[in-house]
Each structure stands twice: as C-alpha cells, then as structure tokens.
Amino acid sequence: MNVLRHLFIALSQSARARQLVMQYGPMRRLARRFIAGETIDEAIAVVRELNQGGILATLDHLGENVSSQEDAERAAQEYRELAHRIAEEALQSSISVKPTHVGLDFGEDFCYSQLRTVVDTARDLNLTVEVDMEGSTYTQATLNVFHRLLDAYSNLRVALQAYLYRTEKDLERLIERGSSVRLCKGAYDEPSSIAWRNKVDVDASYARLMHMMLSDQALQNGFYPALATHDHNLILQVEREAARREMDRRRFEFQMLYGVRRDWQQRLANDGYRVRIYVPYGTQWYPYFMRRLAERPANVLFITRALVGK
Numbered sequence: 001m002n003v004l005r006h007l008f009i010a011l012s013q014s015a016r017a018r019q020l021v022m023q024y025g026p027m028r029r030l031a032r033r034f035i036a037g038e039t040i041d042e043a044i045a046v047v048r049e050l051n052q053g054g055i056l057a058t059l060d061h062l063g064e065n066v067s068s069q070e071d072a073e074r075a076a077q078e079y080r081e082l083a084h085r086i087a088e089e090a091l092q093s094s095i096s097v098k099p100t101h102v103g104l105d106f107g108e109d110f111c112y113s114q115l116r117t118v119v120d121t122a123r124d125l126n127l128t129v130e131v132d133m134e135g136s137t138y139t140q141a142t143l144n145v146f147h148r149l150l151d152a153y154s155n156l157r158v159a160l161q162a163y164l165y166r167t168e169k170d171l172e173r174l175i176e177r178g179s180s181v182r183l184c185k186g187a188y189d190e191p192s193s194i195a196w197r198n199k200v201d202v203d204a205s206y207a208r209l210m211h212m213m214l215s216d217q218a219l220q221n222g223f224y225p226a227l228a229t230h231d232h233n234l235i236l237q238v239e240r241e242a243a244r245r246e247m248d249r250r251r252f253e254f255q256m257l258y259g260v261r262r263d264w265q266q267r268l269a270n271d272g273y274r275v276r277i278y279v280p281y282g283t284q285w286y287p288y289f290m291r292r293l294a295e296r297p298a299n300v301l302f303i304t305r306a307l308v309g310k
C-alpha cells in the first residue's frame with residue numbers, strides 16, 4: 001500500500017490530475033468529507049458546531065505554492081480578514097497557514113513580511129497562528145521564519161513532523177524557547193536519507209517526541225504541546241503518560257483533521273481533554289485532498305466504489 005501512498009502524493013503535484021479531479025462531480029463530492037466547504041461561511045458554520053460540542057478548531061484557508069507575490073499578498077490579506085471574522089463571531093479557533101501560501105517560494109524575508117502581518121492582526125484579536133509544515137525542502141526556511149516571529153510574538157505554534165530524523169533537535173530548540181508545537185507524523189513523501197519510511201519507525205519516533213513534549217522540563221519552560229494524530233495507539237500512550245504525570249487535561253491538546261475519526265474526537269472531548277479540529281476550506285482543495293487519500297488505503301477503495309457507482 002506504500003505504492004498507493006507514493007502515487008497519491010505524486011498526483012497531488014500534477015496539474016493535469018488536478019484539472020481532471022476538480023472538474024469531476026463525484027470527486028468533488030468525496031472531497032467534501034475532508035473539506036468544510038469552498039466559502040468562509042461554510043467553514044464558520046462547521047467551527048460553530050464544533051465549538052458548541054466543546055471542541056476547538058483551527059481554520060485553514062486552503063492554498064499552497066502560490067505563483068506570484070501578488071497572490072501571496074492576497075492570501076495574507078484573506079487570512080487577516082479571517083482573523084477578524086473569527087473574532088466577530090466569538091469562535092474558539094486558531095488560524096493555520098502554509099508558508100508557501102504566503103510566499104515562501106519568494107524567499108524567507110518575503111514570507112516573513114507577509115506572515116508577520118497575519119500574526120500581528122491575530123495578536124491584537126487574541127488569536128493564535130499555527131504554521132503548517134510542508135515538504136522537507138521548506139523545513140529549514142519555515143523554522144527560520146518561525147524563530148524570527150517568536151522574537152516578537154508569542155501567539156504562535158509550528159508543526160513538526162515525527163518522520164524526519166532532524167525533528168528531535170528542532171523540538172529541543174522550540175522547547176528551550178517555551179514555544180508551542182503541533183506534533184504530526186508527516187504527510188509528504190520523503191527519502192530514507194532524511195526520514196523514516198515505515199510505520200513502526202515513525203510511530204516510535206512520534207512516541208519519543210511526545211514524551212519530550214510532556215516532560216517536566218518542557219512544561220516548566222511554558223512549552224505548550226499539541227498532539228496531532230488519529231492513531232489510537234499513540235493517543236492511548238499520550239493519555240497514559242498524562243495520567244502518570246498527573247497532568248491537568250487542559251495543559252495540552254489533541255488535534256485531529258476534519259472528517260477523520262469523529263468518534264475519537266468526541267470521546268476525548270467528553271473525557272475533558274482539549275481537542276482541536278483542523279478545518280480546511282476554500283477552492284484550492286486538490287493537493288490537501290490527495291494527501292488525505294494517500295494516508296489511508298481504505299480511502300482508495302471508498303473512491304473506487306463511488307466511481308464505479310456501487
């Protein structure tokens with residue numbers, strides 16, 4: 001099934017496949033399982049419902065690898081408007097931004113200047129900005145931009161990927177700075193020279209990093225852990241570790257994706273944990289949707305059945 005994973009991640013970058021999938025009605029309908037809608041109003045309605053069930057959100061206005069600086073500026077502007085909308089509606093939601101959506105392909109300085117406007121607006125509205133982590137060619141640049149932002153702001157969180165060998169060192173530095181990290185497994189196709197490629201190794205790395213994030217040293221520094229996974233074995237390990245440390249269940253959070261494992265989302269919220277759902281919306285849903293298909297072989301069967309009309 002690793003072959004299917006590689007295939008879907010490769011397709012996520014194909015312009016031809018994008019055109020075919022986005023025009024095909026049944027695929028658009030399937031994408032709706034993972035995407036809150038194409039408009040901000042649809043996304044806001046989803047967040048409101050989550051909040052009513054005691055669940056937090058993070059809103060992602062879908063988009064990545066924009067092709068001009070004007071597009072990046074427009075994306076930053078849309079993010080600032082989104083921040084105002086979240087505040088006006090009194091929603092419990094942060095904002096998630098992909099660095100290449102706000103121009104990382106045009107250099108770190110340019111991306112920093114765009115992201116800073118979003119973080120600044122969010123700070124004034126008492127909101128947090130979460131910086132997503134993309135493919136490994138962007139890891140160092142993303143962390144450079146993030147550390148620069150940390151010099152001036154604290155309403156920030158960055159995603160780190162457990163499949164990368166470098167992550168332990170990156171996490172150490174962020175713990176030292178008392179920042180906040182969203183730990184995920186990693187959704188891109190990375191070579192074995194820099195990343196673990198099989199599930200057992202990635203899971204073991206995730207567990208090690210999770211223990212670092214919940215350690216006394218991290219918590220005493222003011223570090224705030226966000227554990228993003230739907231893997232029930234890892235979730236149970238987090239729960240056991242938090243219980244062993246007699247941690248307050250509000251001192252960290254679980255994060256999951258919209259449309260995935262709703263049963264666990266609600267179970268954890270009912271048990272008094274902070275749970276945050278990543279809610280993507282917008283018209284640029286294609287690469288995000290392909291990465292979701294890549295994550296689970298059963299999704300491919302689900303698609304095949306839908307396409308052949310059974």
Ligand SMILES: Cc1cc2nc3c(=O)[nH]c(=O)nc-3n(C[C@H](O)[C@H](O)[C@H](O)COP(=O)(O)OP(=O)(O)OC[C@H]3O[C@@H](n4cnc5c(N)ncnc54)[C@H](O)[C@@H]3O)c2cc1C
Pocket residue numbers: 131132133134159161182184185186187188228229230231232255256257260261277278291292293295296299
């Ligand atoms: C809140 C959040 C934010 C994220 N941010 C980033 C980021 O910034 N950068 C990045 O590279 N990755 C990000 N990811 C994606 C992440 O890296 C993984 O690719 C994804 O979460 C699948 O890994 P898993 O931990 O759920 O474990 P897996 O072992 O992949 O899955 C465990 C179980 O979860 C369920 N499941 C997982 N994925 C799916 C799916 N797509 N459809 C249906 N069921 C599924 C299945 O039951 C599966 O058996 C994020 C994930 C979350 C939850």
